[in-house]
Amino acid sequence: MQFIQIIGHAETKQLLINSVRNKHVAHAQLFIGGEGSANLPLALAYATYLDCENKQEHDSCGQCASCVKMNKLVHPDMHFIMPVVNTPKKEALSQNYLPEWREFLLTDPYQSLNDWLQFIGAENKQGNISKEESRGLLRLVSLKAFEAEFKVVLIWLPELLHAAAANALLKLLEEPPPQTIFLLVANSPEKLLATILSRTQLVNVRTFTPEETIHYVQTQFGADDAKAAQVAQLAEGNLRMAGQLCQEMTSDYFEFFVGWMRLCFTEKLATIIKMSEDFQKLGRENQKNFLHYALSVVRRVMLYGVDPALVGFVPPAEADFVKNFSKVIHANNVGLLSNQINQAHYYIERNANPKMVFVDLSLQLAKFLKMK
Ligand SMILES: [Zn+2]
Numbered sequence: 149m150q151f152i153q154i155i156g157h158a159e160t161k162q163l164l165i166n167s168v169r170n171k172h173v174a175h176a177q178l179f180i181g182g183e184g185s186a187n188l189p190l191a192l193a194y195a196t197y198l199d200c201e202n203k204q205e206h207d208s209c210g211q212c213a214s215c216v217k218m219n220k221l222v223h224p225d226m227h228f229i230m231p232v233v234n235t236p237k238k239e240a241l242s243q244n245y246l247p248e249w250r251e252f253l254l255t256d257p258y259q260s261l262n263d264w265l266q267f268i269g270a271e272n273k274q275g276n277i278s279k280e281e282s283r284g285l286l287r288l289v290s291l292k293a294f295e296a297e298f299k300v301v302l303i304w305l306p307e308l309l310h311a312a313a314a315n316a317l318l319k320l321l322e323e324p325p326p327q328t329i330f331l332l333v334a335n336s337p338e339k340l341l342a343t344i345l346s347r348t349q350l351v352n353v354r355t356f357t358p359e360e361t362i363h364y365v366q367t368q369f370g371a372d373d374a375k376a377a378q379v380a381q382l383a384e385g386n387l388r389m390a391g392q393l394c395q396e397m398t399s400d401y402f403e404f405f406v407g408w409m410r411l412c413f414t415e416k417l418a419t420i421i422k423m424s425e426d427f428q429k430l431g432r433e434n435q436k437n438f439l440h441y442a443l444s445v446v447r448r449v450m451l452y453g454v455d456p457a458l459v460g461f462v463p464p465a466e467a468d469f470v471k472n473f474s475k476v477i478h479a480n481n482v483g484l485l486s487n488q489i490n491q492a493h494y495y496i497e498r499n500a501n502p503k504m505v506f507v508d509l510s511l512q513l514a515k516f517l518k519m520k
Contacts, residue, residue: 149189149192149193149196149218149219149257150193150196150197150207150208150210150215150219151165151190151193151197151206151207151208152206152207153189153193154186154189154190154193155186155356155360155363155364156186156356156357156360157186157190157353157354160186160190160351160352160353161190161193161206162206163351164190164193164194164197164351165197165205165206165207168197168198168203169203173198173298173329174348174349175321175324175328175329175330176321176324176329176330176332176347176348176349177191177329177330177331177332177348177349177350177351178306178332178333178334178337178340178345178348178349178350178351179191179331179332179333179334179351179353180334180335180337180350180351180352180353181333181335181352181353181354181355182335182355182385182386183260183261183335183386183388183389184258184260184356184383184385184386184387184388184389184390185258185353185354185355185356185385185386185387186258186353186356186387187333187334187335187351187353188253188257188258188304188333189257189258190351190353191302191331191333192218192253192257192302193207193208194331195218195226195300195302195329195331196208196214196215196218196219198296198297198298198300198329199214199218199223199225199226199296199297199298199300200212200214200215200218201213201214201215214295214296220250220254221249221250221253221254222250223296224294224295225294225295225296225298225299225300226300226302227288227299227300227301227302228242228246228249228302228304229242229277229281229285229301229302229303229304230242230245230249230264230275230277230303230304230305231261231264231265231275231276231277231304231305231308232244232245232268232270232275232276232277232278233265233268233270233273233274233275234273234278235269235270239280240276240278240280240281241278241280241281241284242277242281242284243284245268248267248268252264252267256388256391258386258387258388258391259388260388261275261305261308261335263388275308276308276309276310277303277305277306277308277309277310277313278310278313279310279311279312279313281310281313281316282310282312282313282315282316282317283316285301285313285316285317285320286316286319286320288301289301289320289325289328290325297327298327298328298329299325299327299328299329300328300329300331301328301329301330301331302331302333303317303330303331303332303333304333305333305334305335306332306333306334306340306344307334307335307336307337307339307340314341314344317330317344318341318343318344318347321344321347321348322347330348332344332348354385355384355385355386356385356386356387357385357461358377358380358381358385358460358461359380359461360385361376361379361380361383361385361387361390362376362377362379362380364387364390364391365379365380365390365391365394368391369391369394369395371394373463373465374400374402374403374463374465375394375397375400377402377463377465377466378397378400378401378402378441378463379393379394379397380461380463381441381444381445381463382437382440382441382444393437396433396434396437397434397437398430398431398434399430399434401437401438401441401442402441402445402463402465402466402469404426404438405438405441405442405445406469407423408420408423408510409473409513409517411423411510412510412513412514412517413476413514413517415514417511420506420507420510420511421507423506423510424502424503424504424506424507424510425503427502427503427506428502428503428506430502432496432499432502435496435502436493436496436497439489439492439493439496440493442489443486443489443490443493445466445470446477446482446485446486446489447482447486448462448470449469449470449473449474449476449477450474450477450478450479450482452470452471452474453474453475453477453478453479454479476517477517480519480520481516481517481519484516484519485513485516485517488509488512488513488516489509489513491509492505492506492508492509
């Protein structure tokens with residue numbers, strides 16, 4: 149992976165690059181970011197940069213022998229430790245899962261722990277970085293780097309380290325082996341041992357902005373403007389979720405929402421009942437996504453009424469609606485509206501009849517939309 153493949157994050161990239169150029173590479177660094185953030189991709193791009201034989205000012209070269217191996221995740225000096233599970237065929241050691249890990253990362257580096265566990269067929273087992281892994285970890289770093297300047301050990305989700313493995317890691321961080329760089333990539337740093345935390349340099353990775361998410365789904369999934377904007381709103385900076393939504397979303401949520409709100413406001417019951425059939429046709433995942441989307445629009449409209457500056461990014465196609473509806477959705481009814489939508493989401497999740505849920509929700513919303 150190279151820095152150029154990651155959207156945005158110019159400041160973080162430059163910080164990482166400068167640390168190498170100024171020869172101030174900390175031997176243990178903790179990349180903190182939520183699910184679907186750039187924490188893992190940035191750590192991978194950084195590892196590639198560390199061992200690139202022809203480092204450029206803003207990125208690795210992408211062409212030297214080291215970069216080529218790094219990009220295929222087969223560099224002999226790049227080691228991966230990640231949560232895995234015991235299966236009848238395999239002991240829970242990262243190295244037993246390397247082929248799957250490469251395929252998983254090369255398909256989409258923004259995926260979550262849950263995606264990974266499903267990918268390796270863990271079924272309902274919880275993954276962790278096993279006790280046995282600690283032996284491997286100690287052996288690993290006692291080896292000299294084969295061919296590169298730095299040996300890199302990337303630990304994905306160190307919050308899932310078994311206590312014995314955590315202690316082995318701690319020992320390594322206390323007495324760092326020469327030319328070895330530990331890159332820890334975490335979602336929940338508060339679950340890490342304080343002693344590990346205190347020995348790492350933090351790299352805070354912010355979530356993606358709506359504009360970055362839009363760019364991502366347009367370039368990766370060919371989403372049009374309207375769909376990209378709706379996905380960005382729902383994904384809240386999580387690119388994994390954005391990708392998933394892009395594939396699930398089969399209709400224009402915004403159009404559907406606007407049409408629906410107008411019906412509710414004018415209380416056209418016969419048309420609402422007809423519309424409930426369209427809602428049913430969406431299918432359960434889309435119904436839930438749509439309600440989630442409706443919730444976010446309702447909140448946004450209310451905030452806009454308080455102060456347009458509070459809203460931040462509004463997709464251009466939605467600007468008029470948000471402005472006009474901010475006279476109807478306000479502090480007095482926003483809580484009631486949100487509660488109703490939330491409740492409908494809850495019923496859909498529990499397999500209630502979607503048509504009934506939709507009609508019932510519409511009647512409630514109609515009532516609350518009339519409030520002054
Ligand atoms: Zn290179």
